[in-house]
Amino acid sequence: MSESKIDTRLWSSKARNLSPYVPGEQPQHNNLCKLNTNENPFPPSPKVAEAIAKVLEQQADDLRLYPAPESDDLRQALAQLYDIDVNQVFVGNGSDEVLALVFASFFLKERPVLAPDISYSFYPVYAQTFGIDLIQIPLEEDFSVDPDAYRQPCSGIIIANPNAPTGLLLSLADIRKLASEHSNAVVVIDEAYIDFAQTEEEVDDEVSAVSLINDYDNILVTQTFSKSRSLAGLRVGMAFGNASLIEALTRMKNSFNSFPLDKLAQAGATASVLDVEYFEQTRQQVIDLRQSLTAELMALDYDVLPSHANFVFARPKDGNATAVTSALREQGIIVRHFEKPRINEYLRITVGTAEQNQRLIDALTALQAEPDVG
Numbered sequence: 001m002s003e004s005k006i007d008t009r010l011w012s013s014k015a016r017n018l019s020p021y022v023p024g025e026q027p028q029h030n031n032l033c034k035l036n037t038n039e040n041p042f043p044p045s046p047k048v049a050e051a052i053a054k055v056l057e058q059q060a061d062d063l064r065l066y067p068a069p070e071s072d073d074l075r076q077a078l079a080q081l082y083d084i085d086v087n088q089v090f091v092g093n094g095s096d097e098v099l100a101l102v103f104a105s106f107f108l109k110e111r112p113v114l115a116p117d118i119s120y121s122f123y124p125v126y127a128q129t130f131g132i133d134l135i136q137i138p139l140e141e142d143f144s145v146d147p148d149a150y151r152q153p154c155s156g157i158i159i160a161n162p163n164a165p166t167g168l169l170l171s172l173a174d175i176r177k178l179a180s181e182h183s184n185a186v187v188v189i190d191e192a193y194i195d196f197a198q199t200e201e202e203v204d205d206e207v208s209a210v211s212l213i214n215d216y217d218n219i220l221v222t223q224t225f226s227k228s229r230s231l232a233g234l235r236v237g238m239a240f241g242n243a244s245l246i247e248a249l250t251r252m253k254n255s256f257n258s259f260p261l262d263k264l265a266q267a268g269a270t271a272s273v274l275d276v277e278y279f280e281q282t283r284q285q286v287i288d289l290r291q292s293l294t295a296e297l298m299a300l301d302y303d304v305l306p307s308h309a310n311f312v313f314a315r316p317k318d319g320n321a322t323a324v325t326s327a328l329r330e331q332g333i334i335v336r337h338f339e340k341p342r343i344n345e346y347l348r349i350t351v352g353t354a355e356q357n358q359r360l361i362d363a364l365t366a367l368q369a370e371p372d373v374g
């Protein structure tokens with residue numbers, strides 16, 4: 001239906017006033033080099049498909065029954081993975097759903113919620129959906145987060161770490177500082193990319209704020225199976241925090257949808273968590289590919305921010321990211337470009353397979369031979 005035929009007379013004013021999130025496109029045709037939505041270039045663990053097939057073969061009759069409402073097996077597997085209690089774990093239908101429940105559970109208060117001005121663009125959408133005032137705190141000139149800039153009354157703070165689309169990492173010391181200075185607010189750390197965060201110099205350093213949840217009752221960490229576990233299509237996300245925070249999320253979930261994860265998703269996600277070896281192997285491969293992609297882009301005179309994620313944020317030397325994006329598209333290579341102040345000269349490029357990255361680098365090299373691009 002074309003936009004002009006939509007009749008909004010019967011809509012609530014709420015529905016009329018929404019401005020929904022627009023995800024990166026999911027084009028259907030095949031030969032595209034899709035580097036625009038930070039999906040993992042590797043397939044999920046083979047154990048995932050085995051676990052799902054087993055449900056379909058051996059328990060297909062059980063699909064007439066509702067799934068486990070609190071996804072107990074999956075939460076237990078995640079609790080074991082992080083050595084925490086099962087009542088410190090919440091799961092939902094993708095971390096996007098978990099984040100919606102977070103906004104409703106903790107930020108729907110008198111005071112505003114604070115988030116970086118350049119961050120995951122779903123946060124302002126949730127704020128609007130729930131009628132929450134969101135104050136955007138400017139990142140520093142180098143795109144880093146300054147915890148001191150958050151010193152103001154708020155219901156909560158939400159920061160993606162590593163941040164998107166910059167890929168920069170905030171230290172656990174800074175997160176501790178935010179949590180101590182805002183003991184009456186929930187500090188939400190969106191760790192969609194945390195599994196890619198370690199660099200060679202930092203292998204032994206703890207980077208995930210899950211390690212802080214026993215020390216701070218106001219830190220809530222969200223993560224997802226979509227990026228590091230190659231399961232964006234299965235829709236599974238989670239949150240970790242003090243049992244009281246998890247209880248609030250559970251109440252909110254059960255006031256909206258008691259069964260957000262179906263049986264297949266629960267079985268597949270649990271199998272993914274248990275296959276530690278496959279997970280370690282593919283995440284290391286992505287980190288290695290990110291390092292080589294960064295080096296190759298720098299060799300082409302791109303400014304590349306030091307990424308701790310499965311994408312890089314890079315600026316061609318003439319800053320004409322719009323031209324590069326459309327030239328790449330003509331060659332079937334799709335990257336993400338944000339028409340936003342401060343970042344419109346950058347491209348966000350998902351780390352692909354070695355072949356995909358090479359195809360990108362070859363295309364960019366050819367572009368530089370042309371007079372006006374890159």
Ligand SMILES: *Cc1c(COP(=O)(O)O)cnc(C)c1O
Pocket residue numbers: 038093094095096097120160164190192223224225226232235236237
């Ligand atoms: C991808 C992403 C999400 C959403 O993850 P899903 O589990 O697929 O809903 C949340 N936050 C950030 C910062 C992301 O990049």
